[in-house]
Structure formats: structure tokens, C-alpha cells
Amino acid sequence: MLTITNVRKTFNKGTVNEKKALCGINLHLNPGDFVTVIGGNGAGKSTMLNMIAGVYPIDSGKIEIDGVNISREPEYKRAQYIGRVFQDPMRGTAAGMEIQENLALALRRGQSRGLSWGIKANEKDFYRESLTRLGLGLQTRMSSKVGLLSGGQRQALTLLMATLEKPKLLLLDEHTAALDPKTAKKVLELTDEIVKERELTTLMVTHNMKDAIQLGNRLIMMHEGRIIYDVAGEEKKSLHVDDLLKKFEEASGEEFANDRMMLAK
Amino acid sequence: MSGIFIALQGAVAQGILWGVMVLGVYITYRLLNIADLTVDGSFALGGCVCATLIINFNMNPALALVIAALAGMLAGAVTGFLHTVLEIPAILAGILTQISLWSVNLRIMSGKSNIPLLKLQTLISGVGDLFGLSQAQASIIVGVLIAVLMVMVLYWFFGTEIGSAIRATGYNEDMIRALGVNTGKMKLFGLMISNSLVSLSGALVCQHQKYADINMGRGAIVIGLAAIVIGEVLLGVAGSLFVGKLENFAFRLLAVVLGSAVYFLIRAIVLQLGLKTNDMNLFTAVFVALALSIPVLTAKWRAKQAYSETGEEDDT
Ligand SMILES: Nc1ncnc2c1ncn2[C@@H]1O[C@H](COP(=O)(O)OP(=O)(O)OP(=O)(O)O)[C@@H](O)[C@H]1O
Numbered sequence: 001m002l003t004i005t006n007v008r009k010t011f012n013k014g015t016v017n018e019k020k021a022l023c024g025i026n027l028h029l030n031p032g033d034f035v036t037v038i039g040g041n042g043a044g045k046s047t048m049l050n051m052i053a054g055v056y057p058i059d060s061g062k063i064e065i066d067g068v069n070i071s072r073e074p075e076y077k078r079a080q081y082i083g084r085v086f087q088d089p090m091r092g093t094a095a096g097m098e099i100q101e102n103l104a105l106a107l108r109r110g111q112s113r114g115l116s117w118g119i120k121a122n123e124k125d126f127y128r129e130s131l132t133r134l135g136l137g138l139q140t141r142m143s144s145k146v147g148l149l150s151g152g153q154r155q156a157l158t159l160l161m162a163t164l165e166k167p168k169l170l171l172l173d174e175h176t177a178a179l180d181p182k183t184a185k186k187v188l189e190l191t192d193e194i195v196k197e198r199e200l201t202t203l204m205v206t207h208n209m210k211d212a213i214q215l216g217n218r219l220i221m222m223h224e225g226r227i228i229y230d231v232a233g234e235e236k237k238s239l240h241v242d243d244l245l246k247k248f249e250e251a252s253g254e255e256f257a258n259d260r261m262m263l264a265k
Numbered sequence: 266m267s268g269i270f271i272a273l274q275g276a277v278a279q280g281i282l283w284g285v286m287v288l289g290v291y292i293t294y295r296l297l298n299i300a301d302l303t304v305d306g307s308f309a310l311g312g313c314v315c316a317t318l319i320i321n322f323n324m325n326p327a328l329a330l331v332i333a334a335l336a337g338m339l340a341g342a343v344t345g346f347l348h349t350v351l352e353i354p355a356i357l358a359g360i361l362t363q364i365s366l367w368s369v370n371l372r373i374m375s376g377k378s379n380i381p382l383l384k385l386q387t388l389i390s391g392v393g394d395l396f397g398l399s400q401a402q403a404s405i406i407v408g409v410l411i412a413v414l415m416v417m418v419l420y421w422f423f424g425t426e427i428g429s430a431i432r433a434t435g436y437n438e439d440m441i442r443a444l445g446v447n448t449g450k451m452k453l454f455g456l457m458i459s460n461s462l463v464s465l466s467g468a469l470v471c472q473h474q475k476y477a478d479i480n481m482g483r484g485a486i487v488i489g490l491a492a493i494v495i496g497e498v499l500l501g502v503a504g505s506l507f508v509g510k511l512e513n514f515a516f517r518l519l520a521v522v523l524g525s526a527v528y529f530l531i532r533a534i535v536l537q538l539g540l541k542t543n544d545m546n547l548f549t550a551v552f553v554a555l556a557l558s559i560p561v562l563t564a565k566w567r568a569k570q571a572y573s574e575t576g577e578e579d580d581t
Pocket residue numbers: 011012019020021039040041042043044045046047048
């Protein structure tokens with residue numbers, strides 16, 4: 001499915017601000033893998049997802065999806081394979097457009113857009129159905145502007161948009177971090193539901209270790225631009241937060257330096 | 266009295282013809298969130314191309330409008346290229362094109378800064394002769410027809426898949442890029458469509474006033490912004506008076522054309538009241554600055570009013 005080979009990225013190379021963000025990442029995901037990603041601040045989690053999505057070019061290495069080398073494709077072209085939900089609920093939707101317009105834009109992810117009508121009458125039933133399944137009552141507000149929705153509703157909508165047209169890979173970067181705990185829980189449940197139901201190959205960054213253990217079939221831990229721990233299957237299921245902290249200290253020789261993560265313990 | 270009436274009629278005519286330009290400014294300023302300064306140049310470009318084609322090539326005035334619009338599209342493409350491919354900030358890209366258009370326009374007019382059409386037939390004088398109307402009345406009819414046609418075309422286009430993607434680019438670039446849209450291309454398209462309308466408007470105004478002038482586009486962007494602000498206020502007032510919110514895109518477009526007519530009416534009235542033509546730019550700039558700052562100032566004022574040092578007593 002997704003294969004990352006020896007990917008490196010240094011920001012601001014050759015300046016005083018030089019920062020090695022990724023130091024040779026190797027990762028292979030099988031179809032249907034749901035991988036949670038944890039690590040301290042600045043470990044390179046977001047950078048890794050951004051490299052896969054094509055936000056910045058990589059310095060070296062190779063990124064393949066289903067055998068297609070996408071390392072040098074621009075961001076908008078990779079979108080045909082990848083669905084994304086950002087941390088900031090404002091970033092994933094167009095506030096000034098209607099809910100159904102946003103969905104119509106998402107349904108056409110990665111397809112060429114022409115001069116036919118931007119939202120067809122026969123799509124609306126599908127949108128209504130999909131919104132109903134979110135369980136937030138949005139199906140009755142299809143022609144409301146997205147700007148009127150709460151952060152949690154917008155994030156749930158973004159999740160729906162990212163998966164409306166089945167992506168080969170779903171990238172979630174702390175997509176519940178900006179929400180209050182109750183809403184975050186709801187969105188996380190939705191995520192689990194959708195990923196399972198549609199059998200999506202997923203990479204999910206989270207700062208909550210419990211969630212990282214509970215969700216998905218595999219967990220990776222990053223530190224200073226490297227993957228320092230990779231665990232799957234039964235072994236992952238039986239993990240505890242303390243195990244993860246210990247693993248981190250072993251691998252890095254440091255205390256876990258992520259304030260938010262300690263809180264989430 | 267009838268002198269004033271005729272002056273006001275002329276103002277409405279001008280306002281509607283300029284309204285086609287305002288549609289173009291609306292696309293960049295409101296839909297794409299870009300303040301595109303190309304328009305001062307592309308408006309004059311439309312006029313210069315139109316006058317030259319009619320004078321030198323004896324071209325059909327309707328066809329001259331079409332070619333003027335295409336020239337504007339090209340100007341928009343240049344700004345779009347500078348902005349999206351060379352990543353020059355939009356305002357600067359627009360200024361660069363605008364400045365270069367000054368030279369280009371002079372070249373088009375073979376070095377003359379003004380080309381009069383004198384007694385030559387234009388689309389507007391043709392319609393006037395046909396129905397026995399004054400120049401102003403004919404301009405109003407032609408202007409309204411073309412403006413309504415353009416509103417219909419824009420309404421259709423911005424409802425299509427590409428049009429929706431352009432609108433989404435204005436709202437949230439990150440989002441629409443993540444959905445597979447080349448946002449640079451969308452901005453390029455938007456700038457091209459916008460400037461073709463601006464040039465078309467310049468050509469119409471040229472046919473209305475029967476001359477093209479190198480300076481005819483000076484301050485066009487500011488007039489465009491003034492008309493947009495007036496149009497949106499009118500739409501808000503109309504909405505609260507009659508039918509609830511007039512959110513529909515076609516209404517918003519029609520409103521800015523109307524805003525343009527109202528702007529030129531206000532302008533004619535203050536001129537009648539004794540303001541000098543030379544002071545008009547100052548008047549418009551102050552008007553736009555006020556209109557753009559009122560929302561900011563009221564928000565600041567509200568925040569100041571709402572502040573109290575102790576906070577409200579709250580027992581819960
Ligand atoms: N666009 C950029 N320009 C320069 N440096 C960057 C950029 N993006 C990330 N970095 C740096 O790269 C390193 C990795 O950042 P990244 O955002 O990937 O961390 P993260 O693991 O997502 O951390 P967090 O938990 O805080 O989100 C950091 O040192 C960061 O400062």
C-alpha cells in the first residue's frame with residue numbers, strides 16, 4: 001500500500017535555523033492498516049504526514065502508493081490517493097460555502113473538474129444519507145453555510161469529506177486536538193467507525209497515548225525525525241501507557257518531553 | 266431642472282457601463298480575496314483596443330468589444346502568471362502589469378494619448394439611432410443588457426465544477442488543494458475572467474464617451490471597491506426590508522452593478538453641489554477608506570464598551 005523508503009527532510013538547510021526534521025524514515029503499510037503515530041513535540045510526526053501529502057518536497061528517498069512513485073508529484077495531484085483531516089477545524093472546510101457544496105467539492109477529489117454543474121441533483125440523496133450516518137443532524141442543514149457549524153461539527157464534516165470518495169490513504173494529524181474532550185471523543189469514535197467500515201488504510205497522529213493504544217492495529221513512536229518504536233497486533237493491544245513511556249525513555253535516553261502527552265496519560 | 270435630470274441620466278449610464286468592470290473586481294476582490302491592481306491598466310486597455318480597432322480597422326463595434334475583452338483576459342493572464350508561477354505577491358503583480366499596460370496602451374494607440382471616435386458609429390450610437398434614443402438612454406439599455414448577460418454567464422460559470430473550485434480557492438486554499446485542485450490555475454482563471462470583464466467595460470465606456478484615453482482607467486480599482494461596498498449595503502437594506510436575506514449569487518452580482526450606478530449618481534450629485542472634478546479622486550478614496558474601516562472601528566468600539574475592570578457580577 002504505502003511504502004516510504006529512506007525519506008529525509010531538513011528545513012532551512014545551510015542556515016542557522018537548519019532543522020533535521022526527518023532522518024531516514026522507512027515505513028510500509030499494508031492495505032487496511034490503521035496506524036497511530038505518537039511522539040514528543042517536534043518529533044517529525046506532522047512533517048512525515050506533510051511529506052506524504054506533498055506539502056513540501058522531500059530532500060531524498062521515495063514515497064510510493066500502490067507501487068506508484070509519488071515522491072515528486074505536487075500536492076494537488078497526490079490528492080487523488082489521499083484524504084486528509086487537519087488539526088485546525090477551520091482548514092478542512094470552506095466556511096463561506098454550503099455543507100452540500102463542500103461535499104460536492106470533496107466527492108470530486110482527484111478527478112478533473114469541468115463545466116458540468118458543480119453539484120448534481122442526484123448526488124444530494126447520497127450526501128443526506130452520509131450526513132445522517134454522522135449522527136449530528138447535519139442532514140437537515142445541507143444548504144447552511146459551513147461557517148455556522150461548531151468546530152466539532154466541522155471536523156466531523158471534514159472527516160466525511162476526506163472519505164466520501166474512498167481514499168487509498170487517510171491522513172489524520174491530531175484532528176481532535178482542537179476540540180473539547182467530549183467532542184473529541186465523539187469525533188474519534190466516528191473516525192474508528194468510518195475507518196473500520198470502509199477498511200481505510202490510515203495514519204493517525206495523536207497526543208493521547210490511550211487513544212493511540214486503543215485505536216488501530218499498529219502503533220509507531222517517533223523521536224527526532226526517526227521511527228523509534230513500531231508495534232502491531234496482539235503486542236500492541238496489550239500495551240499500557242507506562243510501557244510506552246518506558247519504551248520512549250529506553251529508545252531516546254530522555255524523559256518524555258511532551259507536556260500535552262503527559263496530561264493525556 | 267431638466268439639465269440636472271440629463272446629468273443624472275448620464276451618470277446612471279456611465280455607472281452601468283462601469284458596472285461591468287465592478288463585476289470583474291468583485292470576482293477577484295470578493296471571490297478570490299485578491300486586490301488586483303491590474304484593473305486600472307486593463308480598463309484603459311479595453312478602451313484603447315476598442316478605439317483603435319474601430320478607427321484603424323473600421324471594425325464592427327460589437328466585435329471590437331469582444332476583442333477588447335480578450336485583450337483584458339491576456340492582461341489578467343500576465344498578472345496570474347506573475348502571481349502564481351513566479352510567486353510575486355498579488356498586489357505587486359497587479360501593479361507590474363498595470364504599469365506595463367501604460368506603455369502597451371500607448372503603443373496600441375500609436376503613441377497618441379487620446380483617440381476620439383468623433384462621428385463614427387458605435388454599438389451605443391447604433392442602438393440610439395435605431396430607437397431614436399439619446400446617447401445616455403442608449404447606453405443604459407446596452408449597459409443593462411450586457412450587464413445582465415454577464416451576470417447570467419457568471420452565475421452559470423461559478424456554479425460549475427471549475428467555478429466552484431475557484432470559489433473554494435478564495436475561501437480556503439489548503440482545503441481545496443487537499444481535494445486535488447491546482448489552486449494556482451484557479452487564481453489564474455479568476456484573474457483572466459475578471460480582467461476580461463474590466464476591459465469589456467473599458468471598451469463600452471469608450472463607445473459611450475466616444476473616445477479612448479490613456480488615463481481613462483485611473484482609479485478604477487477604487488471605484489470598483491466603492492461600488493461593491495455600496496452594492497452590498499443596498500443588498501443588505503433590500504434584504505431586511507422585503508424578502509429576508511438575498512444570498513443568491515446572481516443577486517449579489519446585480520447588486521454591485523447597481524452599486525456602480527449609485528456611485529456615479531452620488532458623484533454627479535456632489536459635482537452638481539459644487540465639488541470640483543479634480544477633487545473626485547480624493548472624495549472616492551475617503552469614501553472607500555471609511556466604508557472599509559467602519560466594520561473595524563465599530564468592532565473596536567464595541568470591545569471597548571464591553572470592557573469593565575471588575576467584570577460582571579456572576580453568582581453562578
Ligand atoms: N515549515 C517548516 N519550516 C521550518 N521548520 C519546520 C517546518 N515544519 C516543521 N519544522 C520543524 O521540524 C521539526 C518537526 O516538526 P513537526 O511539526 O513535524 O513535529 P511534530 O512531531 O508534529 O510535533 P507536534 O507534536 O508539536 O505537532 C520541528 O523542529 C519543527 O520546528
